[in-house]
Amino acid sequence: MTIFAFFLWSLAKVAVVTVVMLLGIAYTVLLERKLVGRIQNRWGPSRVGPFGLLQPLVDGAKSFLKEDLIPAAVYRPIYLLAPIISLGCALIAIAVIPFGAPGMGPHGFDLFEISNINVGLLVILGITSIGVYGIALAGWSSNNKYSLLGSLRSSAQLISYELALGLSLVGVVLHAGSLNLRTIVEQQATLGAATWNIAGGGQILAFFIYLMAAFAETNRSPFDLPEAESELTGGYHTEYSSMKFAMFFMAEYGNMINVGCVATLLFLGGWTSPLGDLMGPFQSNFLNAFLPLFWFVLKVFLFLCLYVWVRGTLPRFRYDQLMNFGWRYLLPLAILNIVGTSLWLACR
Amino acid sequence: MHLILFFLFAGFCLAGAINLLLQTHPINSALSLIVVMTSLAVLYLLLGAEFLAIAQIIVYSGAVMVLFTFVVMLLNAGREEHTLGSRAASRVGFPAVVVLFAVLATIVLHMQGLGAAHLGEGLSNAPGQSNLELLSQVLFHELLLPFEVTSVLILIAILGAVALAHAEGSKIGASERTAEK
Numbered sequence: 001m002t003i004f005a006f007f008l009w010s011l012a013k014v015a016v017v018t019v020v021m022l023l024g025i026a027y028t029v030l031l032e033r034k035l036v037g038r039i040q041n042r043w044g045p046s047r048v049g050p051f052g053l054l055q056p057l058v059d060g061a062k063s064f065l066k067e068d069l070i071p072a073a074v075y076r077p078i079y080l081l082a083p084i085i086s087l088g089c090a091l092i093a094i095a096v097i098p099f100g101a102p103g104m105g106p107h108g109f110d111l112f113e114i115s116n117i118n119v120g121l122l123v124i125l126g127i128t129s130i131g132v133y134g135i136a137l138a139g140w141s142s143n144n145k146y147s148l149l150g151s152l153r154s155s156a157q158l159i160s161y162e163l164a165l166g167l168s169l170v171g172v173v174l175h176a177g178s179l180n181l182r183t184i185v186e187q188q189a190t191l192g193a194a195t196w197n198i199a200g201g202g203q204i205l206a207f208f209i210y211l212m213a214a215f216a217e218t219n220r221s222p223f224d225l226p227e228a229e230s231e232l233t234g235g236y237h238t239e240y241s242s243m244k245f246a247m248f249f250m251a252e253y254g255n256m257i258n259v260g261c262v263a264t265l266l267f268l269g270g271w272t273s274p275l276g277d278l279m280g281p282f283q284s285n286f287l288n289a290f291l292p293l294f295w296f297v298l299k300v301f302l303f304l305c306l307y308v309w310v311r312g313t314l315p316r317f318r319y320d321q322l323m324n325f326g327w328r329y330l331l332p333l334a335i336l337n338i339v340g341t342s343l344w345l346a347c348r
Numbered sequence: 349m350h351l352i353l354f355f356l357f358a359g360f361c362l363a364g365a366i367n368l369l370l371q372t373h374p375i376n377s378a379l380s381l382i383v384v385m386t387s388l389a390v391l392y393l394l395l396g397a398e399f400l401a402i403a404q405i406i407v408y409s410g411a412v413m414v415l416f417t418f419v420v421m422l423l424n425a426g427r428e429e430h431t432l433g434s435r436a437a438s439r440v441g442f443p444a445v446v447v448l449f450a451v452l453a454t455i456v457l458h459m460q461g462l463g464a465a466h467l468g469e470g471l472s473n474a475p476g477q478s479n480l481e482l483l484s485q486v487l488f489h490e491l492l493l494p495f496e497v498t499s500v501l502i503l504i505a506i507l508g509a510v511a512l513a514h515a516e517g518s519k520i521g522a523s524e525r526t527a528e529k
Contacts, residue, residue: 119399130409133417
């Protein structure tokens with residue numbers, strides 16, 4: 001494969017993945033509105049298109065056509081930079097996520113992952129830690145007390161829960177002996193669902209720690225204090241309007257999808273089927289290429305449904321409860337999980 | 349390709365560092381420092397130290413600089429004011445930096461001379477091997493004792509910080525209690 005062909009293929013891959021990601025974000029919003037609607041015994045959006053399926057397009061058009069208002073007292077350069085950082089970090093993380101079987105392209109080109117990096121997991125954590133700036137700077141530069149309170153809450157929450165999040169992943173890394181996401185998935189595939197990290201890997205505790213830390217990381221209910229409407233009007237994005245607000249909104253849902261992808265890769269066997277290697281490669285190349293893609297999307301979809309389900313059922317935490325829970329329960333539990341996993345691996 | 353990336357990110361790094369000095373608003377300086385840290389991470393990556401690069405981003409760009417920006421936001425620091433001291437510092441500081449840089453450059457030239465630089469020579473990992481493995485071998489096997497002693501040192505620092513904060517807090521609490529009486 002020449003370097004030129006490689007470049008063209010990679011460019012096409014990046015374009016397709018970005019478009020699919022943006023569509024995914026739009027339809028995650030619809031999924032949330034529909035599911036929360038059903039939980040609250042109403043229909044949710046149902047007027048635009050069949051079953052309201054065209055609603056995301058109309059929402060996007062609405063955000064574009066709204067007046068873009070920049071308050072007079074904001075600190076302009078940073079006010080304009082903040083939504084770009086937020087959305088950028090949410091979209092970049094997908095670059096290291098493998099969403100299908102390796103190879104599959106012409107000349108063994110990796111069709112279903114943008115770049116295969118040997119420290120892929122750390123890259124995702126690094127991008128998440130940069131994403132904090134979007135929210136922190138948005139709140140500060142808006143020159144508004146609600147925004148500042150929201151962004152302070154959010155930054156403190158992100159920093160606290162990032163520890164538990166990172167430590168909960170260490171067990172998985174110990175188990176796989178690698179930070180490469182492909183290796184981590186392939187190591188879980190041997191006996192299918194029985195050897196997924198959540199079951200046979202013995203990482204079910206880590207999965208629940210990750211789940212709770214991830215809810216806090218993405219500022220979602222029951223940890224949605226940074227944008228608690230009843231206390232802070234809109235939190236860090238109070239002063240943003242039109243597409244800039246939409247960018248924060250998209251960043252939030254993009255992060256939800258990223259978290260779903262990471263959980264799928266690390267705990268739920270990634271793109272492998274519940275039968276794993278037991279259901280060997282098929283005769284048809286089409287099935288071999290697209291069945292893994294189907295399993296991956298299905299797992300991420302179920303994870304997103306879980307997200308919405310929790311949002312529809314649980315009330316919001318109080319701020320001190322949130323901090324207590326993160327530092328006093330999640331962090332020690334995560335450390336305990338590391339010690340337990342190490343002992344188990346050493347004695348095995 | 350490596351050379352282009354090196355010049356690009358070395359340029360970013362220097363521009364960020366100069367911007368850090370020239371900006372009068374503290375938050376702009378803090379943001380420039382983030383640019384410097386992140387470009388440094390890319391330079392580490394070019395040297396073949398992928399773990400170090402990501403650790404640099406997570407620890408410095410992510411955690412340490414968030415605290416910096418936090419402090420700047422909470423203190424609501426205004427624009428920098430030029431006093432006699434700061435003017436004198438800039439007069440003396442720039443020549444001093446030039447001299448320091450000249451000394452360093454002389455030493456480096458003396459050590460290896462002009463010609464091809466040998467980058468990443470200290471990393472002896474085989475092609476397929478991650479330098480994460482080498483790093484953990486060094487940290488947790490060959491230099492285990494110094495590593496653990498360092499962690500104890502950090503623990504002591506944390507305990508000291510907690511003790512200081514606690515002492516102040518209890519004093520304030522006591523004065524409030526006397527005020528209530």
